[in-house]
Amino acid sequence: MNGAQILIECLKREGTQVIFGYPGGQVLPLFDKLYDADVDFILVRHEQGAAHAADGYARATGKPGVCIATSGPGATNLVTGIATAFMDSIPMIAITGQVKTFLIGNDAFQEADVTGITRPITKHNFLVKDVKDLARIVREAFYIATTGRPGPVLIDIPSDVQLQEMDFVWPEEVKIRSYNPTYFGHPGQIKRAAKLISAAKKPIIYAGGGIITSGAHHELKTLAEKINAPVTWTLMGIGGFPGEHKLSLGMLGMHGTAYANHAIMESDLIIAVGARFDDRVTGRLDAFAPYAKVIHIDIDPSSISKNVKVDVPVVGDAKNILGQLIEEIKETQDISDWLKTVEEWKKKYPLRYADKGIIKPQYVIEQIYEATRGEAVITTEVGQNQMWAAQWYKYNQPRTFISSGGLGTMGFGLPAAMGAKLGCPDKVVFDIAGDGSIQMNIQELATCVCNKINVKVAILNNGYLGMVRQWQELFYKRRYSHTCLYNPDFVKLAESFGAVGILITKKEDVRSAIEKAISIDNVVVMDFRVDPEENVFPMVPAGEAINRIIGGLA
Amino acid sequence: MKHTISVLVENKFGVLARVAGLFSARGYNISSLAVSETLDPQISCMTIVVQAEDEKILEQIEKQLNKLIDVISVTDFTKKEHVERELVLVKINYLSKQKAQLDKFLKKFLAKVVHGKENTAIIEAVGEQEQIRQLLEGLAKFGVHELVRTGKIAMA
Numbered sequence: 001m002n003g004a005q006i007l008i009e010c011l012k013r014e015g016t017q018v019i020f021g022y023p024g025g026q027v028l029p030l031f032d033k034l035y036d037a038d039v040d041f042i043l044v045r046h047e048q049g050a051a052h053a054a055d056g057y058a059r060a061t062g063k064p065g066v067c068i069a070t071s072g073p074g075a076t077n078l079v080t081g082i083a084t085a086f087m088d089s090i091p092m093i094a095i096t097g098q099v100k101t102f103l104i105g106n107d108a109f110q111e112a113d114v115t116g117i118t119r120p121i122t123k124h125n126f127l128v129k130d131v132k133d134l135a136r137i138v139r140e141a142f143y144i145a146t147t148g149r150p151g152p153v154l155i156d157i158p159s160d161v162q163l164q165e166m167d168f169v170w171p172e173e174v175k176i177r178s179y180n181p182t183y184f185g186h187p188g189q190i191k192r193a194a195k196l197i198s199a200a201k202k203p204i205i206y207a208g209g210g211i212i213t214s215g216a217h218h219e220l221k222t223l224a225e226k227i228n229a230p231v232t233w234t235l236m237g238i239g240g241f242p243g244e245h246k247l248s249l250g251m252l253g254m255h256g257t258a259y260a261n262h263a264i265m266e267s268d269l270i271i272a273v274g275a276r277f278d279d280r281v282t283g284r285l286d287a288f289a290p291y292a293k294v295i296h297i298d299i300d301p302s303s304i305s306k307n308v309k310v311d312v313p314v315v316g317d318a319k320n321i322l323g324q325l326i327e328e329i330k331e332t333q334d335i336s337d338w339l340k341t342v343e344e345w346k347k348k349y350p351l352r353y354a355d356k357g358i359i360k361p362q363y364v365i366e367q368i369y370e371a372t373r374g375e376a377v378i379t380t381e382v383g384q385n386q387m388w389a390a391q392w393y394k395y396n397q398p399r400t401f402i403s404s405g406g407l408g409t410m411g412f413g414l415p416a417a418m419g420a421k422l423g424c425p426d427k428v429v430f431d432i433a434g435d436g437s438i439q440m441n442i443q444e445l446a447t448c449v450c451n452k453i454n455v456k457v458a459i460l461n462n463g464y465l466g467m468v469r470q471w472q473e474l475f476y477k478r479r480y481s482h483t484c485l486y487n488p489d490f491v492k493l494a495e496s497f498g499a500v501g502i503l504i505t506k507k508e509d510v511r512s513a514i515e516k517a518i519s520i521d522n523v524v525v526m527d528f529r530v531d532p533e534e535n536v537f538p539m540v541p542a543g544e545a546i547n548r549i550i551g552g553l554a
Numbered sequence: 555m556k557h558t559i560s561v562l563v564e565n566k567f568g569v570l571a572r573v574a575g576l577f578s579a580r581g582y583n584i585s586s587l588a589v590s591e592t593l594d595p596q597i598s599c600m601t602i603v604v605q606a607e608d609e610k611i612l613e614q615i616e617k618q619l620n621k622l623i624d625v626i627s628v629t630d631f632t633k634k635e636h637v638e639r640e641l642v643l644v645k646i647n648y649l650s651k652q653k654a655q656l657d658k659f660l661k662k663f664l665a666k667v668v669h670g671k672e673n674t675a676i677i678e679a680v681g682e683q684e685q686i687r688q689l690l691e692g693l694a695k696f697g698v699h700e701l702v703r704t705g706k707i708a709m710a
Contacts, residue, residue: 177626178564178623178625302621305613
């Protein structure tokens, strides 16, 4: 076998069913072998699309996504997608071609130091200098990408290595002496955590993306119900706890619900699970949750005590630790007063918007929720569309909300939807988009149409880069510097790609358009002309305490 | 406060870049860095002196280093009994009229002349940071032309 065949054989043995990518000079040997390979290959229209699609596939299925690009510009085009996956701890394998080994460092045509460029945005990366190392490296790459705190791993393969011949040997075992993630919580720490929970009068559970990664949603629900604690979550934690549950508080932080923010600020115990106290969650750090003791459960020790001082750290896998904790907790305090207070906040500060004749973006999301009975997979772009999608759709299942949380990558939603749909072909997949961000990877409509990946794109078209405009309105004296967009005709654009376009300008047409889009056996782009100056509320200004909520009706 | 950290890493290309990149990306300051093979040629030892304002930053540095796949272990020597040394080479004026005085001074620091040429000499000295500091202070009056130091190495 040559290197290209070895790579494909390894990918298949690792369970890869679909690869997203784009050919080029330094991956020609690989593409020659992909031509006959028994694995689905999706030709994207831009390498960034391949990376996000692999990412979306991974988020929707829990399996590692795989993308391929050529050297130089192909590889640098993957960079945003790799960084996106890295910030959100998504398992992904990025394979790049590289110039021939003897040309490396020579400023050869389409050469870039890709392992150098991606070093800070991958969990690990490899440059394969000899075909005899290839199988082992691919095995290690999958192992590293999918274990511990997952993340993207890049494998850079010079084209001459792809052509080198050797007998294929599959390394049955992977062992990396310097990499041994902890999966079970230290029993002593579990005991200390249980003791704090038993003593708490105002507990709150703060759940992050770790719940989804670890598949700990059942354990989370069991724990919450056992100790009767309200549950709030981060953007990445959406779907980890049923949005319709009576203990659910929705998302917290900058655009979280007011009641979630009040509850965490007043709590006497925060049980943080798979979350990292990001600045969008905590607001001003020295004012955050002043009365609370903190239990922090995370598989990554470096997430613990990074931002917030932790009383009981528990390192390990969320699913295991929550299981251990549920066993350990014997008694709890009567916390009915606390739950009553939380209920009052819920009544006093509900999520609301002023529903006028004009189409409100929140209304569109609510209608998508109702039309899909909350069973769709929702991907988002970044900005107002993302926050409204997080607030106004109730997610009851993990892996149904797919969004670029840490990096906040515009242009993520459409290619991610593509990957999610391939991973979950029986699900309805919506990309909730803005008119700005959809244009950042709109070329992937071609990939969707030609591969019959029937995603539904709902553009909340307000003619602005809405979130930036909102900040300009609130903090920059309404000086709308370069946030007003001149847009294409999205209906005609969709049609030119072979998709179906629907223009919706009236509120009464919203629901029927969504239903029509779901029923059409094709890619559909819905252009909702929404209130151009609607804002995302509640909102906590950056750097303020998270109970200093401004604006709107909340 | 300065901390001396010893990091055992896989002896592979790119590992130094990973460690150095981690420090620059997260805004930590490296005061000195010494890297070499260990008894096991597959393992390298990096002795890093870092400036960390508080324990929290140091804790993060250790955790982030441990997170690198190629890092085998991280030890903060500051917390335990250890020996630390640094080697310096100093080029100074070496005039015959000052020779006796200089030799006496060097003897006190167990330093020696390793190379002499016309009116200059290269002095070699090994010691703890404070000794080196005193040595350099004393040498200043003889006229220092050039200075190279290895950075600290340490062993517990």
